[in-house]
Amino acid sequence: MSKTQYIQEVSTEREIREQMARVFDTHETSAQALGDPTAPNHNDGENIYQSLSMAPFHKYLALCEDRGQNVATFPSAWATPLIHLKEREIQLLEQLVGEVEYDPNDPHPSHEALERYPLPRAKALEWIADDTGDRTGWNASGSRTLDAWTAGGSDYLAHGAPGSGKSTLMQSTIAWLQQLNNETVLLADTLDDSGTNERSEWLTLAPWTTIAVPAGIPIDVRIVPESPEVAPFSVGLEDICRDVVRYESPRDLLGQLLEGQFYVVFPDPLHRGCEEASRHAFHGPDRVTPVGEPGPSSPTPADQWWFAFVQARIKFSEFNHWTSIFFDEAGNLFDPDAEKDEHDEYQKIRKFAKDFADARKNGVSVFTYAHALSEVTHFFRAKQRWWVTMAETDPPIGKSLPGEKSCPIPTKKYTNQMDTGEAMAWNTNNYASISWPNVKGQARLDAEVSIDFDLEAVGL
Structure with missing residues (x-):
């Protein structure tokens, strides 16, 4: 008889709560957990990859280089949008070219100028600076690895069918x-008209998560x-x-953000403080008028709050640390069929696209996910610099992309032969062909987490 222990679905509340205790066992010793980013403790980012059994990114690059892989x-194609550099850091790395000797097996950098950085970042910067001139590839603007970088934030738009690995x-x-x-990372969560949210893509990161509501x-x-x-059964949000x-308000949230923290952020359906940050219209329930009378007949959809938040991040100085914002199901916000209605949806999307460059200069990165490129407005796609085509998804070869761009992948067989957990970044x-671990599988919870906002209590 087989002695294999098969995982079975739990069937009691006690077992569910035991699973929850493991999934939501929070990490309490990092600088972010202490609420002081200047504390001498390690950062969440250093603990996350260790807890999730992920190799340090510099070792991933070193392994790919040893194997001659194009990443x-x-x-x-891939390292540049993930390793963000400031202008002074680019200047430093230029000075360090030829002065460092990267060793993936030595956890410490080979030059004292890199010792002030957390080790995972220091080793990645060392990998960049240890340049023999053979990494940048064709059509690169220069002969060194560092020539692939410009100062500021980045982006990518990942597209693929459900189940292709976008969540992981x-x-x-x-x-x-x-x-x-x-990085300070914000997962842009959503609210439907009923105020219910049942998304759980962030559960893997629950031990390091702050929820903003x-x-x-x-x-x-x-x-x-x-x-x-x-x-x-019900539990508290803090659980x-x-x-x-x-x-x-958006500015109030910016004032509460902590450097290096991961946030799951729910938008404010009341849109308090949004018009202060944006010149466009945001109508809360107190401004709705009966059909046939002047004014909006319905409140502004909650998700449009994100347009005001990004404007506030660029316009004001409450928070200037590296900030990345993740939009899943991006077509819901960057709707290609947006109209010039009383909520200025079309105008907000155009403004967001125009401000993309300013956002990157201010250290803001935007990462988006969609089933198909056509689900996202061409105004937004024209500003994209990176894309990720998921496994078994056709890249837009030979097609004219917004912004007079084109896809350099020569054949769709590259992605069509890939498995889940693989994709082509470009x-x-x-x-470059990329791969990543299935970190989602480490957060097993045989239940759905439903966060319900009582919108009737605030007039919605």
Whole structure:
């Protein structure tokens, strides 16, 4: 008889709560956990990749280089959008070319100028500076690895069918950004008209998560077991994350952000403070008028709050640390069919696209995910610098892309022969095959986490 232990679905509330205790076992010793980014403790980014059994990113690059894989040969296709550099850091690395000797097995950098950085970032910078001139590939603007970088933030738009690995790519990218840059990462969550959110892509990162919610709106967190034998039950919001932030406006949230922290952010359906940050219209429930009378007949959709938040991040100085924002199902926000309505949806999208360059200069990166490129407005896609084509998804070979761009991948067989957890990353000059671990599988919870906002209590 086989002695294999098969994983079975739990069938009691006690077992669900035991799973929750493991999934939401928060990490409490990092600088972010202490609420002091200047503390001498390690950063969350250093702990996340160790806890998730992810290799340091510099070792991933070194392994690819040792194998002659194009992800190292063409760093502009994948390493560049993940390793963010400031102008002074580019100048430093230029000075260090020829002065460092990268060794993936030595955890310490080979030059004292890199010792002030956290080790995962220091080793990645050392890999960049240890340049023999054979990595940048064809059509690169220079002969050195460093020539692939410009100062500021980055972006990518990942496209692929459901089940192609976008969720695990997103989680791995978040972990890499925090490891490499001590990045402050915001997962842009959503609210439907009922106020219910049942997304759980962030559960893998729950031990390091702060949930940000609009202040003054009652919230109920329900755990809905997959087994019909177990009745749903409620827990506190603080039971499913390390910390909770309640904000009253985009600027208020910016003032509460902590360097190097991962946030799951829910938009404010009341749009408080949005018009202060944006010149466009944001109508809360108090401004709705009856059909046939002047004014909006419905409140502005909650997700449009993100347009005001990005404007506030660029316009004001409350928070200037590296900031990456992740938009899943990006077509819902960057709708290609947006109209010039009373909520200025079309105008907000155009403004967002125009400000893309300013956002990057201010250290803001935007990472988006969609089933198809056509789901995202061409105004937004024209500003993209990087794309990720998922496994079994056709890259847009031979097609005219917005912004007079084109896909350099020569044949669709590259992605069509890939498995889940693999993809092709590319910009208009270079492409590279990439892979990432299934970190999502480490957060097993046989239940759905439903976060319900009582919108009726605030007039919605």
